[in-house]
């Protein structure tokens with residue numbers, strides 16, 4: 649045995665970036681990484697919400713700073729990584745969480761809608777990984793938040809499903825290339841998670857209580873997931889407990905894809 653359980657999950661002295669970290673799954677991940685001792689840069693296009701999340705982490709004894717970055721802009725992404733290195737002196741963990749999922753029937757999809765989703769969800773994730781990997785001089789971890797939609801379509805989200813399928817392969821591709829630099833790259837595929845973004849998509853799709861009931865019936869564990877269900881797995885992938893895992897996708901969906 650090389651380390652105790654406490655040591656395996658101790659991220660003190662490490663620095664992390666969580667994109668889209670202001671709310672929902674990203675905020676929960678930031679909270680868990682900070683609880684484990686990491687200094688966390690909460691990067692988000694919504695600067696005010698990012699500040700509130702960073703402040704909340706600070707109030708509970710964690711170390712977090714907010715940074716405004718639009719994941720569609722490669723310049724913002726490079727500035728985000730530079731800010732983390734300047735502020736914390738190093739970078740060990742990147743969580744590519746920022747993502748949008750606007751309900752859009754395929755026959756009504758515009759080029760602008762397609763580009764927006766692919767730019768935030770996939771192009772942004774690639775350039776964040778590139779900038780972060782260049783800065784991870786002592787090795788590191790990249791955790792990509794994909795989706796069960798990268799494996800199985802929900803409907804009316806062709807752009808999103810394509811971006812998340814791309815995220816699954818991007819994870820494997822980067823894992824192969826970055827392994828020799830001591831950087832492990834893994835992904836999580838959340839199922840239905842109770843977040844502000846999910847609530848908006850459900851409202852836009854006219855997802856009624858009856859439809860939600862049918863959806864719930866397909867989840868063997870009998871409940872919709874909470875952001876912390878994903879955050880705990882992200883913490884695992886960022887921790888010493890996951891030292892020898894790379895290129896993997898962990899589905900965290902309460903069993904939804906089983907039926």
Ligand SMILES: NC(=O)c1ccc[n+]([C@@H]2O[C@H](COP(=O)([O-])OP(=O)(O)OC[C@H]3O[C@@H](n4cnc5c(N)ncnc54)[C@H](O)[C@@H]3O)[C@@H](O)[C@H]2O)c1
Nearest residue numbers: 668670671672673693718719747795840841843844845846
């Ligand atoms: N909620 C779910 O059911 C679910 C399921 C599967 C996968 N996911 C994935 O999890 C991730 C987080 O989803 P969520 O439900 O917490 O979403 P959310 O909408 O609740 O939060 C997303 C955050 O990302 C930020 N963001 C959006 N566009 C951005 C941009 N261009 N640049 C920087 N930040 C930006 C938002 O401001 C927000 O703070 C996404 O990648 C999503 O695809 C969510």
